[in-house]
Amino acid sequence: MPAAHAKVTGTLKGDEIAAQWNQLGNSLPITFKKGKYVAAPVGLDLPVAAREQLKGNWTGTLNGLSVRVRFEPGPQGRTLGYFDSLTQKLLNIPISAATLAGTKLSFEVAGIGAKYTADLAGATLTGEWTQPGVPMPLPLVLTRAQ
Secondary structure (H helix, E strand, O other), X not given: OHHHOEEEXXXXXXXXXXXXEEEOOEEEEEEXXXXXXXXXXXXXXXXXXXHHHHOEEEEEEEOOEXXXXXXXXXXXXXXXXXXXXXXXXXXXXXXXXXXXXXXXXXXXXXXHOEEEEEXXXXXXXXXXXXXXXXXXXXXXXXXEOO
16 A cells, blocks of 8 residues: 555455554554454534534545544534545544533544644644654644635
């Protein structure tokens, strides 16, 4: 996967592939199982005021990749959050936790081990992205689409 600087090598046995995921000098074991995967939505516990400040599509560039963060209304008055790597065509990766305290936003994307911390100023989030295999925090400015 050139866009992700990743390579997967494995062995097919029945309906599973036992493999090694290699990315940016790191290697992790991974097992793929045949079938349709549908991620369960994760409702974020955000107060109403925070939901209003964050709702919508936020776009930016992360280390040369076009990305989008979406906060959408979910069931039972909760918010659903998603991270999309548009360049890599990786969509609907659930945001697993989020907090907004004053102007300080923090959210996690457990599926890829990432965390984003930022300052909110109107329609702009200015912060840092951390992720396993990335040697240092990366700057990420997100702007809410109008």
